[in-house]
Amino acid sequence: MLESLTLTNFKAFAHQELRLAPFTLLTGLNSSGKSSVLQSLALLRQSYESGDLAPVGSREPGLLLNDELVQLGTGRDVRHESYDEAGPHIALAVRGDGVKAQWTARYEQEADHLKLFQNGKGGENRSGLSRDPIALLPTLFGPGFQYLKADRxxxxxxxxxxxxxxxxxxxxxxxxxxxxxxxxxxxxxxxxxxxxxxxxxxxxxxxxxxxxxxxxxxxxxxxxxxxxxxxxxxxxxxxxxxxxxxxxxxxxxxxxxxxxxxxxxxxxxxSARPGTLILLENPEAHLHPQGQTWMAYLASAAAASGAQIIMETHSDHVLNGLRLRVKQGTLHSDDTAVHYFRRKELTSEVVNPVIGPDGRLSEWPEGFFDEWENSLDQLLD
Structure with a gap:
């Protein structure tokens, strides 16, 4: 299972580490970085499947920005706004399956294949490229991986x-x-x-x-x-x-x-098997509220059966469905992670409410599924 993801100078993030759980829920305001989290994992998978992450022969390893899973543009499209040539490079790091792997890429403004540093040159690269990536991170690079975008x-x-x-x-x-x-x-x-x-x-x-x-x-x-x-x-x-x-x-x-x-x-x-990774963007789209709650029940059942779910959502019904499944014992509270994203100047920040065993959340940050309460206050005023 993947336990954490760290993004450096990647899209909305100057530097951000996220805890990953069997069921990870990403929510927040539009253009705050939620999709970037899913895209970073899909980018690694895409680069592996194309043979760019650990190439054979004289080819240089790199991150392939445009292919089947994601189409991210060129280097300037994925570089964080505050990127400095003298500072950290673009880096993606994943911890899980007993290892920690990091891929550090050289920024090239117009390139759609960002070359990876190797052997510590220009930035540490601990990806273990000499080994089979599936052996390193079977959750991310092994069979059964699914990534379903919002535009299904x-x-x-x-x-x-x-x-x-x-x-x-x-x-x-x-x-x-x-x-x-x-x-x-x-x-x-x-x-x-x-x-x-x-x-x-x-x-x-x-x-x-x-x-x-x-x-x-x-x-x-x-x-x-x-x-x-x-x-x-x-x-x-x-x-x-x-x-x-x-x-x-x-x-x-x-x-x-x-x-x-x-x-x-x-x-x-x-169809998920234990140890497989499923990335989901807005699964609640075009569903009525009851259906959105049942969507959370389904994803919770998949996580409880051994798959790892990372889901982006704008639905409070999905959040509450997850909370109910924790309270009912389908999932342990420790098997969930909730990340709330919001913009702060040139970068995004993340708040991490915790779901307790009773399904209650440790905090309700401003803007975190509070629109109903705000509207109700106005109606009762």
Whole structure:
């Protein structure tokens, strides 16, 4: 499991260390650095998968800023505003899985491949590049990694069918575009974590449990994922009810936007294995409040089953769902971390409210999910 992340001169942060837990919740004002935390981990994963983090032969190791997971631009787009050539370089450090690894990159204004210092030249680099990164940090670089962005795939008539993405990599796509094909291929695979099996009335396979969780968001909904013959695409359809009272099948384009938008989140959590890392941006998007609370229940169950969840959210319903699961004993309070981000001059600062065993928070900083209280005060004035 990853235990901490330290960012130096990276985007919104001059220097910031964050504690990571089995379930880490990132919240705060817009443009305060929440997404930068997820992007830093995705950047390391992306650079590893492209062969840039630990290259073979004469290639120089570096951070690849633009590829499948993140598109961050050039050096000047990721450099913190107060960066000084004489000061610390851009650095990402991760502690966990029994090691501490740090990658220190040379700033180049127009480059989208930032070269890494090695052997202490120009800045310490303790990444152990001579070793297999998977052996160093299996949580970050091993199989099962998922990163689902806020701009997930929308309802469509068909979705891509990629054998490599689903079967070889087990990847849902950064936008969830491979989710339907993943569900089609793995629909009978049993969901591993018992806490993730929401109902014994449903089959223990991925499709059955996906339907069970989706029915918490939309009662009575059923799913079907199938290939389209002689094409490189697959089809998703929804129906409602069962038996004589069952409806016809509907295309995703004729069903509420929120169902298709949340489907990748549900599949990612249900298919997670112990020791895998899931990065989630705004999973509550397009969900009604009850659905947002159940989204927190689902992510809590995945964390309790051994996966590591790092989630960015703007929803107090998600926060309260996590607090309830702590109080109910699904997660230990020590297995949670809450970070509230806010801008302070040229950098971002982070406040860390702690969830106690009773689900209560140690503090409520100004601006931390207090809008309802502020509005209520005005209504009662």
């Amino acid at each position: 795939v929308s309802p469509q008539v068909s979705y891509p069918r990629s054998h490599h993405a689903v079967t070889t990599r087990g990847f849902l796509g950064a936008h969830g575009e491979h989710t339907v094909n993943y569900l089609r291929i793995n629909q009978d695979e049993p969901v591993v974590g018992k806490r993730l099996r929401i109902s014994d009335a449903h089959p223990v396979g991925l499709l059955g449990q996906t339907q069970a969780w989706m029915q918490k968001l939309c009662p009575g909904v059923n799913l079907k994922a199938e290939d389209i013959a002689d094409t490189d695409t697959v089809r998703l359809s929804y129906s409602f009810g069962s038996g004589a009272l069952g409806s016809n099948s509907y295309r995703p384009t004729n069903v509420g936007f929120g169902l298709t938008y949340v489907l990748p989140i549900v599949v990612a959590c249900l």
